[in-house]
Amino acid sequence: MRNDLNYYDGKYDVQKFEWGEVVWLHEPTNLLTERLSAGLVKFFPGKSQYSHIHFGEEQILYVLSGEGIHMVNGEEKHIKEGMLMHSPPYSEHEVINTGKDNLVFLITYTPSKLMEVHPDVSIANDKHILEVLEKEVLENIQREVAEILQLSVIIVDNDNNYVTEPINTNKFCDLCKRMNVCQEKNRKYEGGLKELDKAFACCSNIITIMIPILVNNRIFGYIKCGYFLLNRSEDMERIISEKFGGQNLNVEELIAAYNEIPVIPKSRLYAVRESLGIVSKLISQIIENNLVEKELSKKNNEILKNAQEKIYLEDALKQANMKLLKAQVSSSLKSYNFKDKIISNREHVEYPIEYENKLKDSIKKLDDALCIKIIKEVIKVYKEKGFSVQEVKGIFEELIVTLSRLVYEETKDSKMFLDMRYRYKNRISNCTDYTILQETIIEFSQESISILNSMLLSGRYDLINKINLYIENNFHQNLTLSHLAEIFFISPNYLSTLFNEKNAMSLKDYINKLRIKKAKQYLEETDMKISEISKLVGYSQLSYFGSIFNKLEGCTPNEFRRKSKKSKG
The missing domain is CATH 3.30.450 (Beta-Lactamase)
Known part of the structure; x- marks a missing residue:
């Protein structure tokens, strides 16, 4: 490497680069027990090694001859014969030969020891x-x-x-x-x-x-x-x-x-x-x-199945007891005179299937305000029809069971499902008026939303499900690829590719579809001005709102409203 010194006699491995040479004097033959490697490095006059990061190694360099500049993490240091230098792991490193002669180092490399992860779970599995x-x-x-x-x-x-x-x-x-x-x-x-x-x-x-x-x-x-x-x-x-x-x-x-x-x-x-x-x-x-997790989920499903069988048995016993009770008191009931209205009401307490579906959607969307609105509406319906709290308790107990299954489907947590189901059923059975009943159902919806929101933040949802859910709750805002990429720690280009693949449409089309769907609801159910609806769903320019609406629905917002009112009639 220097003409006046015999640094190697041909038995060592030599690597050649545009900027110089490396002669390897020692290499590890077994990475389990040996970690050090050493070599002689020569930089040609006026040459430099490109700036690079020592992502998993550290170096100690001793200058044998020549002069130059050694840069570590942007810090510049002039070097010459007899100087000792250090480049730590994960540092940005560069060497420049500023002299007329070769710059020669004796250098040692050590791969930085990374943490070890030892598998300690024995699982037999032959899947891809x-x-x-x-x-x-x-x-x-x-x-x-x-x-x-x-x-x-x-x-x-x-x-x-x-x-x-x-x-x-x-x-x-x-x-x-x-x-x-x-x-x-x-x-x-x-x-x-x-x-x-x-x-x-x-x-x-x-x-x-x-x-x-x-x-x-x-x-x-x-x-x-x-x-x-x-x-x-x-x-x-x-x-x-x-x-x-x-x-x-x-x-x-x-x-x-x-x-x-x-x-x-x-x-x-x-x-x-x-x-x-x-x-x-x-x-x-x-x-x-x-x-x-799959093994535990399988066991949890078995536990849930057993618990459900127990629930069905309890329900069957309850129904049998109710039939027996009715048979025992039927003659006594005939001796009482009830108002026609009350008899009619007891025979026609209908289950609020439409409100159940609305509540499911609002809980999935984590929309607390919409949940409260729907609950107040269904309570108002039963109050206006003259039903007593005692008459509708069973309806709301059934509603709670259905909605708690929604939480289980998302969390797969049978313990949580059973706890919510029994806790709120007991609370409903103890309700003495509609105010307490309404507060109980609202607390249930808020707890459900809180559970799903915690899952969202902890990363247990699929990435695109997270993004879709976020968009559904915020479509009226100015959402961009960059904004979403920043929130979900993903590059905009990768997000765009993944979103298009999973949803079969672009982010822009997806947001427009949600906005127009909401706009149609406002047009059908309210008398708000078109300009107000445009702003509510996220369009600042009325003309652009009209253009998108016409593109997706084949008519203007005014025409849609007229058709809707005409069809209702």
């Missing part, structure tokens, strides 16, 4: 990885890892089939695959990897690493990372020309793409393996949690 973990979760992890490593990252199954689409692939590999000349598994790369890891170097010396995703000693798939070089072969242009020249391929394009493939120091190879290992274990832990 997508059957136990949502693709969206894997894609989010893949995107974060690719961004940190600045390398291509893919998640594959046991047969090396894509589970997620590749990110950060290089043009050369894309061209080889498109031309069907890719030989990724040409030969195994011999390096200091762990027993179950896989690494391959293709015929062009491009390396990929595959780290297994293990649960209970069963491999669910691999995190695959690459495609990079440890050295750019000087005669690769000749090899590419000879190998692909006779296959009607654009050789010049292949050579240009090959020269763009990243070359990484060997120390970073070990740091990449460390990073992928911890990500693999985190994915394994998520899979374990999902499998355990």
